[in-house]
Amino acid sequence: MPSSNKPPRNGPSKKPRRSDQPGQVGRRPSSPTFLLAVGVVWILCGVYALFGLNASWKLIPGVVFIGVGLLWLRGAVTAGARQGPSA
Secondary structure: OOHHHOOOOOOOOOOOOOOOOOOOOOOOOOOHHHHHHHHHHHHHHHHHHHHHOOOOOOHHHHHHHHHHHHHHHHHHHHHHHHHOOOO
8 A cells, every 4th residue: 555645744844953942933023113103103193183173072082092002102112112223
């Protein structure tokens, strides 16, 4: 009987060496530059909402937009700190 009918083997083809670094699990982290750009756009939208809108409730979306922008900026700082000084 031919042995070519066997299904392919699941799993690693060789044992990893102890000196190999472990691979990254999950998605790659976001770029700090991208996070910074999105945060700045949110803050600019908040400034426009505060000074450009004519509605009496313009304070609410302005504060919310600026708050969301600050969260994005915090994410950019965190991502930059995780990448270290070499990036």
